[in-house]
Structures are given as C-alpha cells and as structure tokens.
Amino acid sequence: MKLGLISTYSTRNLGDAAIYSALAQLAPERRVHCNLAESYPTLVRGLERNGTLAGCDAFVSVGGDIFNNARPKLITRRFLSLLWEVLSHGRHAFVFGQSIPPSCRGMALRLLSGAFRRLGPIVVRDTQSYRLLKDHGIAAELSHDTAFVLRPQTTAIHAAYALLEQHGLSPERTVLISLRGGSTMYGLDNGECDRDLAVITHQLTARGHQPALLVQADCNAGDTDKMQATRLAKIAGGVPVIDPFTILPPLSPCDVLTALLSVVNIVVGVRYHSAILRLVSGRAPFVLYYSNKGRDLCERLNLPGQRLSSGVDDDLILAIEKSGEMSFDPNPISRDVTQHFNNCLQKVA
Secondary structure, three states: OOEEEEOOOOOOEHHHHHHHHHHHHHOOOOOEEEOOOOOOOOOOOOEEEOOOOOOOOEEEEOOOOOOOOOOOOOOOHHHHHHHHHHHOOHHHEEEEEEOOOOOOOOHHHHHHHHHHOOOOOEEEOOHHHHHHHHHOOOOEEEOOOHHHHOOOOHHHHHHHHHHHHHOOOOOOOEEEEEOOOOEOOOOEOHHHHHHHHHHHHHHHHHOOOEEEEEOOEEEEOOEEOHHHHHHHHHHOOOOOEEOHHHOOOOOOHHHHHHHHHHHOOEEEEOOHHHHHHHHOOOEOOEEEEOOHHHHHHHHHHOOOEEEOOOOOOHHHHHHHHHHOOOEOOOHHHHHHHHHHHHHHHHHHO
C-alpha cells in the first residue's frame, strides 16, 4: 500500500519531521510520499518527496496543530486550503495524531467538524481535542503523538556526542532547553517567555549545570527558534546554541535531535516534540508547556511540568534537576500508537 501525506507543514520544524519519519516507519512500504514544496528541506528518513501524490492508495492528514486559524473572527486562506485538501481525498483519508489548537474555534471548528465527518477514522493525541470533537459529533479516538514509535539511532548518537563536544559540553552536565517565543495563537508574550527561559538558564548555570539552547524550528519568521536563541544567548552571557540544522546528509537533523535529547542529563521541553523525543529514549523531560497538548502530556503521563511564562522559583529549578533522574517506559505507548494506525489503515484500504 502506497501511503501519501496531506496537510503537511515543513521539514524545517523538526517536530513535524519526526511525525513524517514515524509515519514512514509505520507505513506498509516503510516509506511515505508527499508533495511538500520547500526551498531548503531537511532530510527525513523514509520520506519520499515525489512532488505528486498520484498512485497513493491511502492518505493520512498529518501535522500537529496544523489546523490553526490565525484570524479568530474570520477564516484564513491557509485554513480553507487545508480543509479542501483533506476533503478532496474523502474516505481514502484519515486524520492521525493531531491536536485541535485553541485558535480553531467558532466557525473554524464548525467547518473542521463538517470536513472530518466526511473522512475515514479520526485519531487525536490529547484529551481536550478528543472531548472537543466528541462534543461536535465526531467519532474520534484518543491515542498519543505518532513520534512515540521512534527510537534513537546509533549513528545519530555518535553525531550528537560530537556536536556537544564542539560546544565544550559534557553530556552528564548538559541541560538542553528547547525554545518558544511569543505567539498570539497560544497567548504567549515574547518578553515573558524570554524572562522565564533566561532565569532558568542563569540559575542552572549557578548550580553547576551546563545549559544549552536548542534550535528545533527554522521554518520562517513566524516559526523559528534562532532569533530567540540569539537574544537569550546574549542575555545569558554566551550560553551555547545547539542547532541540528547544521547536520549534513546522510544524517537526518531529526535523528540527531532525537539522539541529543537521549544523551544529555536534563531536558527542559518547551517545544512539544522535544519532550516526546526525550521520552522515546526512556528518560523523562521537564515539560514547560504552552498549549493543551503539552499540558495533556504532563497529566496523562504524570510528568513534571508547568506552563511557560508563569514564573520561576526555587521549586521549579529543583523539579527540573530531579527530572534528570526519572526514567520512562515508552513501549506501551508505542504499541498503542501502532495499533491505532494499523486499524486506521484497515478501515481506509
């Protein structure tokens, strides 16, 4: 069976790249096809960039918060184009591993619900999205993020150690901090986000750790970690910035990101997939969440965390340190994701 990806976003957000790679691992052919157009794409294991989805037998609507609607009282063209894309494949398409973001409400949510009723199975990754769709008459199912089926790759682990060494970092002392700047769609203030992350960086340095800022997204001006990393590095006195996008083929930046998150001592997961890709290595992150998906991750999996931009105190710093000692078993979740995916394929095949 040839599986095509629709509702794709960008391989330059490594969280989305992780989803594409995970779907390739789950697909019958061990690869997936997409027509995603990008000027500077990154290499993703198992992703075939054919420029066309012709000949695909089934289609999966991917992405995480892909159905964001940036104009609350109106509907964006981007939102409508995504709706048309999923509707054009009808019952041969299914939705897997998505969240319904807070920006998708009112008319946008009604349109989305109407579109979902015409598709195959709908599987979401967080409880709030599940209940929201149920309330709108959608027979949704609840699982977890698709990237839970990934595991660190041996060659990528070697590259991760080399990348840390380039920046003078010892893995056993390193704290990787993923980033997120201000966003009206998530109710985040740029200054408050910078304040919290800067204070965390300063305090962890004072306690003998080696904090480093992690670049996970570099798609466009509205979705890049590089500007915030530059600001924070200056505020925090030259703290290192780790950028997996510097990794060259045949290695995948997404694989190296997963490896980095597995070998360091502590991970502060602001970006959702930095938390997920820490968990797949069998170790827990501290989740500094900014949306329903991150909060759900903490509550369902009993992980330490709090909302970004809600302040920093001694208890938070101690909780971050303690998270480095916590183990996690990702295998039951991987099996759940795999079972839901196989059930979806059987229904649309």
